[in-house]
Amino acid sequence: MKLQKIGELKLLQEIRKRFKTEDNGIILGIGDDAAVLVPQKENLLVTTDMMNEGIHFDLSFTSPFQLGFKLVSINVSDIMAMGGRPKYIFLNVALKSDADEDIFWDMYEGISKAMEMYSVKLAGGDLCAAKNDMVLSATVIGAAEKFITRSGAKAGDKIYITGTLGDSACGLALLQRLTDESKEIVNRIGAPGYRRICEKLYLRYHDTPTLRYIDFDTVEPLITRHLTPVARDSSEVAKYATSMIDVSDGLFIDLCRICDESNVGAKVYLDRIQISDEAKNAAEIMGLDPMRLAVSGGEDYELLFTAPAENNFKFQISNLKSQKITCIGEIMETDRIAVDKTGKKFPIKAEGYQHFGAP
Amino acid sequence: MKLQKIGELKLLQEIRKRFKTEDNGIILGIGDDAAVLVPQKENLLVTTDMMNEGIHFDLSFTSPFQLGFKLVSINVSDIMAMGGRPKYIFLNVALKSDADEDIFWDMYEGISKAMEMYSVKLAGGDLCAAKNDMVLSATVIGAAEKFITRSGAKAGDKIYITGTLGDSACGLALLQRLTDESKEIVNRIGAPGYRRICEKLYLRYHDTPTLRYIDFDTVEPLITRHLTPVARDSSEVAKYATSMIDVSDGLFIDLCRICDESNVGAKVYLDRIQISDEAKNAAEIMGLDPMRLAVSGGEDYELLFTAPAENNFKFQISNLKSQKITCIGEIMETDRIAVDKTGKKFPIKAEGYQHFGAP
Numbered sequence: 001m002k003l004q005k006i007g008e009l010k011l012l013q014e015i016r017k018r019f020k021t022e023d024n025g026i027i028l029g030i031g032d033d034a035a036v037l038v039p040q041k042e043n044l045l046v047t048t049d050m051m052n053e054g055i056h057f058d059l060s061f062t063s064p065f066q067l068g069f070k071l072v073s074i075n076v077s078d079i080m081a082m083g084g085r086p087k088y089i090f091l092n093v094a095l096k097s098d099a100d101e102d103i104f105w106d107m108y109e110g111i112s113k114a115m116e117m118y119s120v121k122l123a124g125g126d127l128c129a130a131k132n133d134m135v136l137s138a139t140v141i142g143a144a145e146k147f148i149t150r151s152g153a154k155a156g157d158k159i160y161i162t163g164t165l166g167d168s169a170c171g172l173a174l175l176q177r178l179t180d181e182s183k184e185i186v187n188r189i190g191a192p193g194y195r196r197i198c199e200k201l202y203l204r205y206h207d208t209p210t211l212r213y214i215d216f217d218t219v220e221p222l223i224t225r226h227l228t229p230v231a232r233d234s235s236e237v238a239k240y241a242t243s244m245i246d247v248s249d250g251l252f253i254d255l256c257r258i259c260d261e262s263n264v265g266a267k268v269y270l271d272r273i274q275i276s277d278e279a280k281n282a283a284e285i286m287g288l289d290p291m292r293l294a295v296s297g298g299e300d301y302e303l304l305f306t307a308p309a310e311n312n313f314k315f316q317i318s319n320l321k322s323q324k325i326t327c328i329g330e331i332m333e334t335d336r337i338a339v340d341k342t343g344k345k346f347p348i349k350a351e352g353y354q355h356f357g358a359p
Numbered sequence: 360m361k362l363q364k365i366g367e368l369k370l371l372q373e374i375r376k377r378f379k380t381e382d383n384g385i386i387l388g389i390g391d392d393a394a395v396l397v398p399q400k401e402n403l404l405v406t407t408d409m410m411n412e413g414i415h416f417d418l419s420f421t422s423p424f425q426l427g428f429k430l431v432s433i434n435v436s437d438i439m440a441m442g443g444r445p446k447y448i449f450l451n452v453a454l455k456s457d458a459d460e461d462i463f464w465d466m467y468e469g470i471s472k473a474m475e476m477y478s479v480k481l482a483g484g485d486l487c488a489a490k491n492d493m494v495l496s497a498t499v500i501g502a503a504e505k506f507i508t509r510s511g512a513k514a515g516d517k518i519y520i521t522g523t524l525g526d527s528a529c530g531l532a533l534l535q536r537l538t539d540e541s542k543e544i545v546n547r548i549g550a551p552g553y554r555r556i557c558e559k560l561y562l563r564y565h566d567t568p569t570l571r572y573i574d575f576d577t578v579e580p581l582i583t584r585h586l587t588p589v590a591r592d593s594s595e596v597a598k599y600a601t602s603m604i605d606v607s608d609g610l611f612i613d614l615c616r617i618c619d620e621s622n623v624g625a626k627v628y629l630d631r632i633q634i635s636d637e638a639k640n641a642a643e644i645m646g647l648d649p650m651r652l653a654v655s656g657g658e659d660y661e662l663l664f665t666a667p668a669e670n671n672f673k674f675q676i677s678n679l680k681s682q683k684i685t686c687i688g689e690i691m692e693t694d695r696i697a698v699d700k701t702g703k704k705f706p707i708k709a710e711g712y713q714h715f716g717a718p
Contacts, residue, residue: 009709027402031620032508033440033604034406034501040398043386046483047393048498050451054490081392092409092451092496124405131413132491137451139407139498142393149391245392261390350368 068110077231083238084144091125169297171226265332427469436590442597443503450484528656530585624691
């Protein structure tokens with residue numbers, strides 16, 4: 001049924017039923033002028049992020065489920081990047097009136113799945129109509145005894161990154177090249193009832209009629225990283241980090257943010273940057289440079305942080321459960337340089353995604 | 360200069376400079392992954408509201424200044440409607456890349472003016488590009504020792520409303536009918552440097568070439584109510600109220616919300632509803648029914664509340680500084696009826712604005 005036949009009030013009633021307030025700090029949830037939360041003993045962390053159709057997402061590349069999941073993840077990731085625990089989420093959703101009810105509920109499935117993963121509770125929001133572009137935004141409130149800013153890096157600190165970089169940018173590049181049939185297959189990834197079937201996928205090659213075959217096992221993890229990213233748990237890392245940020249716009253641009261705020265420089269050893277086999281493989285098939293995707297491609301949502309260069313520290317940190325952590329360089333007094341495996345040096349520039357596309 | 364020539368980072372730097380964090384509970388404001396606020400001793404109130412181009416506003420009817428002001432007011436109004444004090448605001452702004460920088464800063468002037476009026480501090484937000492529609496959303500965090508919900512109304516309570524109703528709907532109706540030249544004049548209302556000049560304004564009459572003259576003194580307060588509404592201070596009212604809501608979608612729809620949540624009925628005496636002389640005058644010129652605008656027109660942002668029918672209470676409440684408060688009826692066991700001055704009864708229906716336009 002179209003949303004315009006259902007109406008806002010009925011939708012809100014249904015949402016309220018599905019997201020019942022439980023006794024977890026929410027005194028009053030959805031359904032009044034504002035939510036009421038119990039007073040917090042710790043510092044309060046608040047972040048908000050928007051996702052706009054045609055800018056942050058393309059509905060022919062992503063399913064509503066994936067979109068809902070990602071909305072929660074990117075906001076939770078900001079709380080994690082401060083060393084906090086996410087607690088409550090507030091959602092703003094604007095959909096076109098002629099949108100089908102299914103789109104709405106698929107999106108809510110994705111939102112719910114991510115909320116469950118991060119133990120975040122829905123406490124309020126706003127649902128309204130959109131004229132042309134679908135818009136989603138979320139505000140996440142979290143808590144932290146000790147929080148990690150971007151401004152605490154000191155010369156001599158080591159620079160660390162969780163996981164691998166460039167996967168998300170590689171996933172996006174794949175989506176831009178997959179044939180419509182192949183895109184339909186990958187749009188189901190992660191959705192309820194999804195079963196992994198190794199189907200054949202094809203990429204368009206430039207504007208030629210030539211198609212290139214690409215293996216499902218290569219595509220799946222990259223698309224997953226792009227469409228349904230998972231925020232990294234910072235609880236262990238936060239004990240040691242002097243500064244931290246999540247890689248949303250690209251390694252170099254986000255590292256420059258730490259340098260700017262901390263008033264320091266940085267040296268990055270390019271050969272230490274972890275790139276997944278899938279990203280290397282897919283980049284080769286597409287004729288792209290995987291290192292460029294790793295340093296300038298955004299949306300990996302890995303944690304980039306600095307910590308003192310103590311001998312035992314490195315050992316502790318590399319053994320954190322389920323988190324692969326790599327030391328990729330060190331904080332310098334002023335210079336910002338990247339060094340490749342031959343020893344050649346390049347300046348680190350704030351390259352990455354920027355809205356309004358200024359130079 | 361166009362926003363695409365300036366870029367997101369430079370804009371953010373400028374915003375950060377203009378909205379410096381002061382020592383008022385914001386430990387860390389704009390410029391990190393999340394804001395950090397000091398722990399609150401009182402209950403935390405959180406609300407979020409979106410404004411979409413083509414749905415909530417029309418850029419040919421409103422100036423960016425007015426839009427920014429209204430965004431803050433409608434969110435603050437939700438905190439007020441809970442009996443809380445607004446403290447922090449988080450803004451999400453999506454503008455088209457080819458938008459001019461001036462639009463952006465005019466909007467921020469409006470936001471700043473409203474923030475100052477309500478003593479609300481900017482603590483964070485997100486700034487990004489929009490494909491077609493400009494989108495604004497805000498999250499306001501407030502505090503309250505005692506909060507007032509929609510669910511506390513009891514049979515026998517009196518129903519009160521602050522100020523006058525229908526002004527905003529009347530202002531919108533005027534905007535829809537003003538000639539382009541006249542609209543240009545009213546678009547400056549409230550903006551910095553605005554001086555009140557009694558210029559001649561003209562309304563188009565249906566689709567005919569006939570123009571009707573309307574006096575500036577009639578138009579100004581109505582347009583102001585619609586474009587730059589001011590949230591009502593609930594601090595005194597909250598001491599007595601058993602339930603409260605702000606009139607955003609219309610008196611009847613919002614009263615029905617109190618009835619639904621409180622599981623009660625209501626009787627409203629139509630002749631007690633306060634309608635301003637300007638609204639009566641403008642409605643007559645436009646051939647509209649002012650009472651219909653008062654009960655079904657939204658966006659007045661007056662406080663609708665219930666309170667026990669104690670003799671001395673009425674006296675106290677009617678003397679609150681700068682707040683004209685009128686008793687318009689009483690809470691009933693189940694029936695929802697409106698009575699006109701002749702004693703004729705009508706059922707109260709949840710009539711007002713609803714997104715996705717369901718019946």
